[in-house]
Amino acid sequence: MDRRTLLETFVLGLAGAHLPLFATAASAQDSSKPFSFDSVIALAREAAGKPYNRPMMKLTEPFADLKYDQYRAIRFRDDKRLFLGAGFQAELLPPGFSYQDKIEINVVTGGKVEPVAFSTDFFAFHPNYFPYPDGRAPAGLGADMGFSGVRFRHPVNRPGVWDEFAVFQGASYFRAVARDTLYGLSARGLAIGSGGSEPEEFPVFTRFWIEEPAPEDRVLRFSALLDSDSVTGAYDFSIEPGRETVTQLRVVLFPRRDIASIGIAPLTSMYFFGPESRTGIDDFRNAVHDSDGLRMVNGSGERLWRPLRNPPGIETSAFSDENPRSFGLIQRARNFSDYEDAETHYERRPSAWVEPGEGWGKGAVMLVEIPSGDEFADNIVAFWRPETPLKEGSQVDLSYRLTWGLVQEEELPFATVAATRSGISILDTRERVFAVDFDLGEITFSGVTPRIEVTAGQIKGLSVIELPAPGIVRVGFHFLPGEAKSAEFRLWLESEGVKASEIWLYRWSV
Numbered sequence: 374m375d376r377r378t379l380l381e382t383f384v385l386g387l388a389g390a391h392l393p394l395f396a397t398a399a400s401a402q403d404s405s406k407p408f409s410f411d412s413v414i415a416l417a418r419e420a421a422g423k424p425y426n427r428p429m430m431k432l433t434e435p436f437a438d439l440k441y442d443q444y445r446a447i448r449f450r451d452d453k454r455l456f457l458g459a460g461f462q463a464e465l466l467p468p469g470f471s472y473q474d475k476i477e478i479n480v481v482t483g484g485k486v487e488p489v490a491f492s493t494d495f496f497a498f499h500p501n502y503f504p505y506p507d508g509r510a511p512a513g514l515g516a517d518m519g520f521s522g523v524r525f526r527h528p529v530n531r532p533g534v535w536d537e538f539a540v541f542q543g544a545s546y547f548r549a550v551a552r553d554t555l556y557g558l559s560a561r562g563l564a565i566g567s568g569g570s571e572p573e574e575f576p577v578f579t580r581f582w583i584e585e586p587a588p589e590d591r592v593l594r595f596s597a598l599l600d601s602d603s604v605t606g607a608y609d610f611s612i613e614p615g616r617e618t619v620t621q622l623r624v625v626l627f628p629r630r631d632i633a634s635i636g637i638a639p640l641t642s643m644y645f646f647g648p649e650s651r652t653g654i655d656d657f658r659n660a661v662h663d664s665d666g667l668r669m670v671n672g673s674g675e676r677l678w679r680p681l682r683n684p685p686g687i688e689t690s691a692f693s694d695e696n697p698r699s700f701g702l703i704q705r706a707r708n709f710s711d712y713e714d715a716e717t718h719y720e721r722r723p724s725a726w727v728e729p730g731e732g733w734g735k736g737a738v739m740l741v742e743i744p745s746g747d748e749f750a751d752n753i754v755a756f757w758r759p760e761t762p763l764k765e766g767s768q769v770d771l772s773y774r775l776t777w778g779l780v781q782e783e784e785l786p787f788a789t790v791a792a793t794r795s796g797i798s799i800l801d802t803r804e805r806v807f808a809v810d811f812d813l814g815e816i817t818f819s820g821v822t823p824r825i826e827v828t829a830g831q832i833k834g835l836s837v838i839e840l841p842a843p844g845i846v847r848v849g850f851h852f853l854p855g856e857a858k859s860a861e862f863r864l865w866l867e868s869e870g871v872k873a874s875e876i877w878l879y880r881w882s883v
Contacts, residue, residue, distance in 0.1 A: 701726025
């Protein structure tokens with residue numbers, strides 16, 4: 374079982390107390406008018422005035438009581454894909470296993486909405502797992518079921534090969550890949566209660582409207598309705614897959630209650646271990662993670678890099694800002710030798726970063742790190758939390774761009790953090806040694822000076838040296854915590870009296 378399945382099972386367990394009702398609020402859509410995103414906004418506005426009823430199904434044969442391998446043995450038939458002959462294709466996902474939300478799928482053609490009726494005829498059931506020799510379920514089975522999500526395909530890597538590049542399934546989770554990458558971290562439509570004192574809530578994308586693409590289209594457009602106990606939302610997506618897969622989002626939220634612990638543009642990833650710390654790790658691999666750092670460009674233009682950790686306890690960090698320029702969970706270690714894992718290929722996991730639209734105002738980029746004893750749980754969450762809580766009865770309009778890819782390119786004469794390592798000093802077990810590597814890029818080593826600040830404890834022996842790898846320098850120092858149980862670090866390089874690197878941020882704790 375992969376960690377996404379484990380996570381989604383946990384999500385359903387948390388929210389399983391809702392009654393299995395399916396409220397469509399269909400009266401808010403006038404069928405005599407062409408469909409537009411305004412139609413979804415109207416649906417969300419109307420639904421916000423009513424109690425939430427989660428659209429959960431009572432699973433029946435052949436979708437009831439499935440184990441993981443059985444669920445994986447249900448495949449969408451190639452000849453049933455939506456939009457054959459167009460620039461994109463779509464596959465609809467079956468219910469079963471941990472997927473019980475009944476998701477409505479609509480196709481929009483020329484402004485006209487056509488619901489896609491559920492049928493087992495869409496699926497092939499592998500005879501090794503189901504008693505159907507021809508791979509088809511008998512007529513009449515699954516009549517009360519519905520789809521659990523949608524998967525999109527496009528020739529991303531090679532012409533004529535319909536690669537899967539995005540999937541929406543499980544609450545408001547979705548994932549995407551770019552050219553030469555494999556699925557890794559996930560995004561969500563919205564997070565509520567993450568890193569806060571109140572219980573976490575998982576809103577659900579309950580309905581999709583997919584615009585029928587033309588053969589020449591390179592951008593896929595669709596809308597979605599989000600619903601939960603606390604909020605409804607209208608989401609407008611446009612996705613352009615390629616060397617980078619770029620998603621433009623417009624979001625309109627209607628809170629059912631005041632919400633302080635909101636998470637805008639949340640990203641969810643996994644960090645088990647890396648060179649930063651191998652305490653308690655008995656593993657042949659050098660590192661195991663989907664992302665190794667949180668990168669931020671704040672409203673004043675500072676470039677910040679926060680290495681991810683697998684901490685001893687749940688830790689929540691808040692990076693206060695106003696009108697942030699970007700933030701994201703990044704995978705910088707891109708060589709096979711960084712991991713030595715020939716099966717999972719963590720070096721090919723995409724980074725994902727958010728570029729906010731106008732008017733995000735004051736708030737904080739939040740980072741939640743959860744202890745994990747293996748690589749099967751997503752234990753990292755990053756999102757934006759506005760300073761002002763969302764108010765019951767209000768309308769909140771947001772926009773942002775979400776980009777998935779191998780690198781985040783910036784043509785700036787700035788050094789970037791390449792790796793973080795630490796361990797107990799061999800000379801004094803009361804001290805911890807840190808080695809932070811920087812890629813100088815266009816910066817020359819001559820005249821580079823390290824600067825460091827720490828909130829507790831003592832720094833000793835700060836130095837910088839060139840490494841054999843071209844353009845890589847290492848800043849080393851000893852940290853003596855004394856009686857401190859935690860400390861926050863800020864480290865950067867200066868050249869000719871000005872910052873010449875990202876600011877390395879780090880939290881140490883016991």
